[in-house]
Amino acid sequence: MRRIRAVARKEWLHIIRDPRSLIAALTLPVVLLVLYGYAVNLDLNELEWAVCDQDQSATSRALIANMSGLERFTFVGAIDDPEDTEQLFRLGTARGVVVLPAGLERDVFAGRTVPVQVLIDGSEGTIASLAQSYLEGAVNAFGAQISRDQARRRGLAGALGGQAIEARTRIYYNPDLISRKFLVPGLIAIVLMMLAALLTSGVVVRERERGTFELLAASPIAPSDLIIGKLLPYILLGLVDVVIAVVIGWVLFDVPVVGSPLALIVVSAIFVLTASAIGLFFSCVTSTQQAAMLLALASTVIPTMLLSGFAYPVRNMPLFLQGVAQVLPATHYIALLRGIILRGAGLMHMWPNVAALVAIGLLWPTVAIRRFRKAL
Amino acid sequence: MNAVVVDGLTHRFGEVTALDDVSFEVAESEIFGLIGPDGAGKTTLMRLLAGLLTPNGGQIELGGVDVLADPEAAKQKLGYLSQVFSLYGDLTIGENLDFVVEMFQEDRAVAAEAKQRLLEMTDLARFVDRQAGRLSGGMKQKLGLSCALIHRPQVLLLDEPTTGVDPLSRRDFWRLLADLPGQGVTIVLSSPYMDEAARCDRLALIDHGRLLATGTADELAARVKGTMLEVVSRDLPAVSAALAGAAELLGETTFGDALHVRWDGPDAEAAVLARLQAAGVAVQEVIEIEAGLEDAFVELVSTGGAS
Amino acid sequence: MSQPALVVTDLVRKFGDFTAVDHVSLEVQPGEVFGFLGPNGCGKSTTIKMICGLLAPTAGRIVVDGLDVATQAEAIRARLGYVAQFFNLYDTLTVRENLLFFGGVYGVPAGELEQRVDHWIDRLDLGGVAGQRAGQISVGLQRSLALAAAVLHEPVMLLLDEPTSGVDPVARRAFFEVIAELAASGAAVLVTTHVMDEAERCHRLSLMNRGRLVTEGTPTEIRALAGGSIWQVEVAPAGRALTLAESRADLSAVALFGTKLQYRVAEENGTGAPEAVAEWLREQGITTGPPKPVRPTIEHVFLQVLRDAPEEQP
Numbered sequence: 003m004r005r006i007r008a009v010a011r012k013e014w015l016h017i018i019r020d021p022r023s024l025i026a027a028l029t030l031p032v033v034l035l036v037l038y039g040y041a042v043n044l045d046l047n048e049l050e051w052a053v054c055d056q057d058q059s060a061t062s063r064a065l066i067a068n069m070s071g072l073e074r075f076t077f078v079g080a081i082d083d084p085e086d087t088e089q090l091f092r093l094g095t096a097r098g099v100v101v102l103p104a105g106l107e108r109d110v111f112a113g114r115t116v117p118v119q120v121l122i123d124g125s126e127g128t129i130a131s132l133a134q135s136y137l138e139g140a141v142n143a144f145g146a147q148i149s150r151d152q153a154r155r156r157g158l159a160g161a162l163g164g165q166a167i168e169a170r171t172r173i174y175y176n177p178d179l180i181s182r183k184f185l186v187p188g189l190i191a192i193v194l195m196m197l198a199a200l201l202t203s204g205v206v207v208r209e210r211e212r213g214t215f216e217l218l219a220a221s222p223i224a225p226s227d228l229i230i231g232k233l234l235p236y237i238l239l240g241l242v243d244v245v246i247a248v249v250i251g252w253v254l255f256d257v258p259v260v261g262s263p264l265a266l267i268v269v270s271a272i273f274v275l276t277a278s279a280i281g282l283f284f285s286c287v288t289s290t291q292q293a294a295m296l297l298a299l300a301s302t303v304i305p306t307m308l309l310s311g312f313a314y315p316v317r318n319m320p321l322f323l324q325g326v327a328q329v330l331p332a333t334h335y336i337a338l339l340r341g342i343i344l345r346g347a348g349l350m351h352m353w354p355n356v357a358a359l360v361a362i363g364l365l366w367p368t369v370a371i372r373r374f375r376k377a378l
Numbered sequence: 379m380n381a382v383v384v385d386g387l388t389h390r391f392g393e394v395t396a397l398d399d400v401s402f403e404v405a406e407s408e409i410f411g412l413i414g415p416d417g418a419g420k421t422t423l424m425r426l427l428a429g430l431l432t433p434n435g436g437q438i439e440l441g442g443v444d445v446l447a448d449p450e451a452a453k454q455k456l457g458y459l460s461q462v463f464s465l466y467g468d469l470t471i472g473e474n475l476d477f478v479v480e481m482f483q484e485d486r487a488v489a490a491e492a493k494q495r496l497l498e499m500t501d502l503a504r505f506v507d508r509q510a511g512r513l514s515g516g517m518k519q520k521l522g523l524s525c526a527l528i529h530r531p532q533v534l535l536l537d538e539p540t541t542g543v544d545p546l547s548r549r550d551f552w553r554l555l556a557d558l559p560g561q562g563v564t565i566v567l568s569s570p571y572m573d574e575a576a577r578c579d580r581l582a583l584i585d586h587g588r589l590l591a592t593g594t595a596d597e598l599a600a601r602v603k604g605t606m607l608e609v610v611s612r613d614l615p616a617v618s619a620a621l622a623g624a625a626e627l628l629g630e631t632t633f634g635d636a637l638h639v640r641w642d643g644p645d646a647e648a649a650v651l652a653r654l655q656a657a658g659v660a661v662q663e664v665i666e667i668e669a670g671l672e673d674a675f676v677e678l679v680s681t682g683g684a685s
Numbered sequence: 686m687s688q689p690a691l692v693v694t695d696l697v698r699k700f701g702d703f704t705a706v707d708h709v710s711l712e713v714q715p716g717e718v719f720g721f722l723g724p725n726g727c728g729k730s731t732t733i734k735m736i737c738g739l740l741a742p743t744a745g746r747i748v749v750d751g752l753d754v755a756t757q758a759e760a761i762r763a764r765l766g767y768v769a770q771f772f773n774l775y776d777t778l779t780v781r782e783n784l785l786f787f788g789g790v791y792g793v794p795a796g797e798l799e800q801r802v803d804h805w806i807d808r809l810d811l812g813g814v815a816g817q818r819a820g821q822i823s824v825g826l827q828r829s830l831a832l833a834a835a836v837l838h839e840p841v842m843l844l845l846d847e848p849t850s851g852v853d854p855v856a857r858r859a860f861f862e863v864i865a866e867l868a869a870s871g872a873a874v875l876v877t878t879h880v881m882d883e884a885e886r887c888h889r890l891s892l893m894n895r896g897r898l899v900t901e902g903t904p905t906e907i908r909a910l911a912g913g914s915i916w917q918v919e920v921a922p923a924g925r926a927l928t929l930a931e932s933r934a935d936l937s938a939v940a941l942f943g944t945k946l947q948y949r950v951a952e953e954n955g956t957g958a959p960e961a962v963a964e965w966l967r968e969q970g971i972t973t974g975p976p977k978p979v980r981p982t983i984e985h986v987f988l989q990v991l992r993d994a995p996e997e998q999p
Contacts, residue, residue, distance in 0.1 A: 008480030012469065019468040019509075213462035217525070220428045220458035221481040222450045378430045409943070415853035416825040515725050544724035544879040545984055546991055549940065556941045560924035570853045573881065573984065576942045595943060610905060615869065631858060632865050634718065634887040634904045667980065672854045672882065679855055 005223050009231025013205065017235055027201055031193045031243045035250040038189060049136050050078045052096040054087070059107035061148070065167070069100070069140045084121070091123040097133045098122050100141060110148060110167065117170045118145075141169040186257045187339035188312030190247040191332045194270070195277045195302045198240045202281030203298035204291045205232050206374070211291060216378065225374040229367060233278050240274030241267065251343070260346035269342070269349070269356065272363040273335040277302065279366035286374045306332040331366075334359040379442070381406045381533050381564035382427070387436035389422055389587075396422040398587040400436070404566055404580075407559040411578030412568040413675065419587040420568040421461060424537040427566065428458040441532040454482065457526030461537040463518050467511025471502055471521055474510055475528055482529035489528060496524040500554060516547025523554060527563075534558065536567035540574060552577055572672040581671075583678050590678045595671055602669035602677050604628045604642035607650055610635060610663040620657035621650070629676075640673070688751055690715045690842045690873030691736065696745035698731050705731045707896035708745070713873045715841070718864060720887030721877040722987060728896040729877040730770060733846050736875070737767050750841045763792065766835035770846040772827045776820030780811050780830055783819050784837060791838035798837075805833040809863060825856040832860065836867060843867060845876040849883060861886045881984040890983070892990055899990050904983060911981035911989065913937075913951045916959040918966075919974035920946045926971045936962065937992070938985060947979060 017024055051069075055062050070077040078096050081087070090096040101119040109116045120137045124130040145167030209215040218228065248266065251257045259266060281298045288294040306312065309323055310332035316324055327333045334355040341347035341355075349356050382404035389397040397419045404410040412420050425431045427438060429449035438445040441455040465474045475496070479489040497503040500520040505513070510521055519539055526534060536555075540548040552574070558565060559579075567578070575581055576595045583590040583598065591598060604626075611617050614637050621627055626643035643649055651664045691713040698706040706728045713719040721729050734740040736747055738758040747754040749761045774783045784802040793801060806815050809829040814822045819830060828848055835843060845864070849857045861883065868874050868888075876887065884890055885904050892899040892907070900910065915938060920926035923944050930939045930948055935958075938949040946966075950958045959976040966973050 004480050004483055008477055012466065012473070012477050015469055015473060016466070212467075213460065213464045214466055215464070216428075216430065216458070216460040216462070217464040217478070218481075219430050220453060220456070220460075221478070222453040222483075223481050224450075376430075377432070378425060415855050417823045418853070542725075545881065545987055546724050549988060552940070556927050557924060560922070571880070572854055573982075577940075579943045632862065633885045634720070634889070636885075636905070675854055676858065 005227040006231040006234070009223070009228055010234040013232050014235040014238075016205075017239065023201065027197060027239055027243065028246065030197055031190075031247045032250060034193050035189060035247055036254065038185075048076050049074055049098065049133055050076050050096045051098045051100065051133075051137060052078050052081055052087075052090055054081045054084050054099060054101045056104040057102050057106040061107040061110055062102045065102065065141070065144050068144050072140055074136070075140065084119075087121050091125075096123075097129065098137045100137060106167070110152075113152070116145075116167050118167050120169045138169040141167060145169075184340070185312075186251040186255050187343050188310070188336045190244070190251060190339060191273070191310065191336045192303065192306055192312060193247055194240060194243055194274060195306050195332055196299065197243055198236060198274050198277035199281035199284075199298040199302040200295060201239065202233070202236050202278040203284050203294040205236075205282060206285035207288050207291050207294045208285075210289065219376050219378060223376075225376060226371045229279075229282060229371045229374055232282060233275060233367065236278040237271060237274050240278065241271060244270040244274070248343070257343060259343050261342035262346075262348065265349050266339070266342050269335060269338045269359060272359050273331055276331040276359070276363040276366050279363075279370050283366060283370040283373060286370055305330055309333070310336055312336060328358065329362065331359060331362045334362070379406060380404060380439075381408070381441055382410070382566060383437070383439040384423075384427070385437040387423070387426060387433055387438065389419075389426060389431065389433045396587050397426070397433070400584070400587070400589045402582055402589060402592055404564055406564055407562055408580060409555065409559060409565045409567070409578045411575045411581045412566065412584055413570075413572075413575045413581055413671075414568075414584035415679065416570070418584045420584060421537055422587075423584070424458075424460075424535055424566075424568055428456065428535050429453055454529070455531055456533045456535060457529065457531035458535045459519075459522045459526045459537065459539055461541065463522065465510045465518070465522060465525060468509055470507050470509055471497075471513075472506040474521065474525055478525045478528050484529050492528050492530065493524075496528060499557075500524055514547075515543050516550065519543055519547065519551055520554070523551070527558075532562070532564060534563050534565045536565065538568050538570065541570065548574070572670060572675065575671050583675060585679045598674045598678070599669050599671055602640070602673045604640045605646035606667050606669045606673060607639045607641055607646055608663070608665050608667045609637045609639055609650065609654070609661055611637070611659065611661040613659065616657075616659045617654060617661065620654050620659050624653065638667070638673075640669075687715055689713060689748075690717075690750055691875065692746075692748040693732075693736070694746045694748075696732065696735060696747065697743045698728075698735060698740065699743045704896050706735070706742075709893075709896075709898055711891060711898065711901075713842070713875055715871050715873050716868050717889060718868045718874040718876065718887045720884050720890040721875060721893060722879065722884050722890055722983070723877075723893035724879060724991065727893045729893055730846055732893075733767075733844050733875070733877060736842075736844060737765060738762060763838065764841040766838070766840035766843040768828075768831045768835045768843075768845045768848050772819075772824075772831060774819050774827070774831060774834060777818055779816050779818055780822065780826075781806065781815045783830060784833055787834040788837040793838050801837050802833075805837060809833050810859070825852045828852055828856075828860065832863065836872075840872065843872050843874045845874065847877055847879070849878075849880065854882075857883070881982060881987070884983045884987075892987060894991055907983050907986050908981050910986045911949075913949050913954075914959070915947060915949045915979040915981055915985060916962070916976040917942070917945050917947045917979045918963050918976040919944055920966065921972045926966055926973075929966060929969050929971065930962070933962075933965075938988065949985070 053066050055066065069075055081090065084101050087099045090099065099121040101121065106116050118141050120141060122130050122134045148167065209218060248259060252259065280302055284294045284297045288297065308314065309327045310330050311327065316327045316333065319327065337355045338352055338359065341352050380403045385401045387397055387400045400423065412423060414420050422431065426433050429445050429452055440452045443452045443455060445452040475493050497506060502517065502520055502524065510518065513521065540551055555565060569575055580592060580594055581598060582592045609617050614632060617637050618630060621639060626641050628640040628642050631638045639650060641650055647664055647666055654661055689712045693709060693711045696706055696709045709732060723729050731740065735742050738754050738761060750764050752761050754761055778786065781802065784805065785798060788798045788802060806812055809832060811826065811829055811833065814826055819827065832848065849860055852860065864874055878884055887904065889901065889903055890907055891901045921944060923941055926946050927939065927941045930936055930946055935951065935954060936948045938947065940947045948962060963973045963976050
């Protein structure tokens, strides 16, 4: 224990005596998340939309008039055939098309709920998601209003909850629409993965490069003491990054932590431990800092980005890649983060992910310790 | 009892044999010097002794512990100062020392006392809060020595401890070492400097991974054949030319304003002077000087230790 | 007499408040090996860098082969060969490729380049490693390579900044033989060192301390500056003898060489003094042999000169 403490203390001193990497470690999550924040926070100031009115009734015209009057809604015209939608999207004339089916008025008066199709240009994910919610909102609001009017006319209170018209959305080009809430936990994981692996990728190989390794190797310290001691301060630093990232997600993205902060810290600690151990592993097996850094970055960030379910759902991947995804710590961490942050789920309910994360979290430090050679 | 016993030590790096069947013993409280040219295998030998490399063959015993069988126990008994500065430049003198204390799991109260004593001895106490990277070369070496000594090792291994350190700091460093044998510490050091070799109790000459000779500085110097003469003249090339071809001439080395001549014959001084006068070369001085370790070194290396 | 290869007049270099080089003046003649001796940080390397034109002087004048460094730096560089303190050739190029490259950079005529490179590879015993990468050869051979690269263009003035630090005696001897040959063929050589046996090999020496030149002369002249006489006596136990000798105010340069104690006796203490010291040691319970005189070395003088210098700065 004494040696672990001494190594941890020494590593901590290295961290705080090197302001450049400390500042990088603390500001990088801010920078990455804020940059992303600006990127996704593009407000949709003007929503160009078109209509395909196959009903041509008083009700359909009322709906069009109603929506045209809404703030930010710019009506660009009507098309006769829903097939023309793609033409509009390709030219960029409209971002959304509302298809009012024939028989709309009849069915509304008959008291049935009429599905109204909303077609969205999904090529620009964030804009598409906004356009979708605007158009759906407007259609549904109109539908709800008709229901209320009908109820009032009939004097039937029971129909209050009814919905005369309901939007059914179909998104072109990008069926799995990315949403901010969905992205933030993944983003936190990627930033942590990258930072933790990057920071620890130097810690052993740097000692070899600077010659201080000889002092360590000539002392009777056990490899496990050294590796664990070196990991501890970086886990602490990683947890500070977690807090920063979560606070930014909350403030900037409006993604508050619904679940238990303690659960969040616990799973984050295991994840940071794993990511740091991966960096340390590369530090043990390389002979230059650059090589260790490159390997750590390449082997953590790229698979995490592509395979962890950060943006692309794991269930849509080929079976082999799904298997790969299961051994990535980020896959489980992201699932857990989404559970804790978005849904307020408890760890008990997500025990497979917790178990997998713990297993991977034990594996990597063990690998690093076994690959560490106390020889020159 | 011998503090260090090396028997039949062999180490290869791929095809290259860095050390070839090296055996020697170092008595307790002795200062033992490993002297040899660049690439002779000195650093490899030091690293083997320190347990940083595993040899291909042979035995090493340090303070009664078999280094190969129990390297960690051996490390507890030895202090090692590597050729490169191996302390943490961004840690202060005090922090570096504390770190080593924890590595060796020394009793903290005893270590605190040892730390204070070492800081005073090395005159580093004033700079205890200074980062090690900001120290001069000589002070870095003193700190390195302190770190190697703080766990009170029985054997101290110093790999070229004063290379690149100026004479003033070297003298201070040696003054610190001089007290250690009295405290029961055995020192094994390597050095490319001959004047430093002369400060050791016993020496081993190494070349191409083989041990050429061991002995005191005097014993080794006595192995130089012939008489060493220093000839001071304003025209050294003429001196050289006049002596060339003499059967008694074993070798010569040019110094700034003098030529060192090794002469194998009776009455060397008179013989050389006569020969120079006969050639009409004006000389200021011809005096007999003691053959130095450097001469012994050069001779032993060139003859492969056969003399 | 031909014009001096190097004339330095009142050279000053300040770094902020710190005066690294303080009114240094010196002259080096063609064919001369001039040694610049001093402890780390005394200003040797700073002076060399100014002569090379790598660093601008705060004040003073440097003239190489009749050309002023301040105005004709480029012309001077073609006349200079410089071996830096730290290896600064290309690690990933072979020995031969390095030499061909530097020969080209210094404008060695293409027709002669190969031949000169071969000559220096042969002369500096680099033949065995000519095809190896410079980063993979031993320190001693790297030094030889650096020297070869510096002399390919046949410079008038060769500047060597601690050229053999970390090099063993055999290689050092060979290195200085080449330097002596270069000087004999007319080049002027300025070499900084703090290794005493290198200093012994110079024609003239200058001792530098804290930015100033303290003394100058041939090695024999410098040795003659040693005051008093130096003695050596076998002692046992050595450690205690050393402590005892150090306690005496009338002895200086006290040092232990294995079991031999060395000390300097001031002239005014008389001829009986060395034996009296041994006698006194015996009275203190030390076993001693008879004191023998030791020839003073440049190191003795060097340490004597620096003894009064203020304490070492961290």
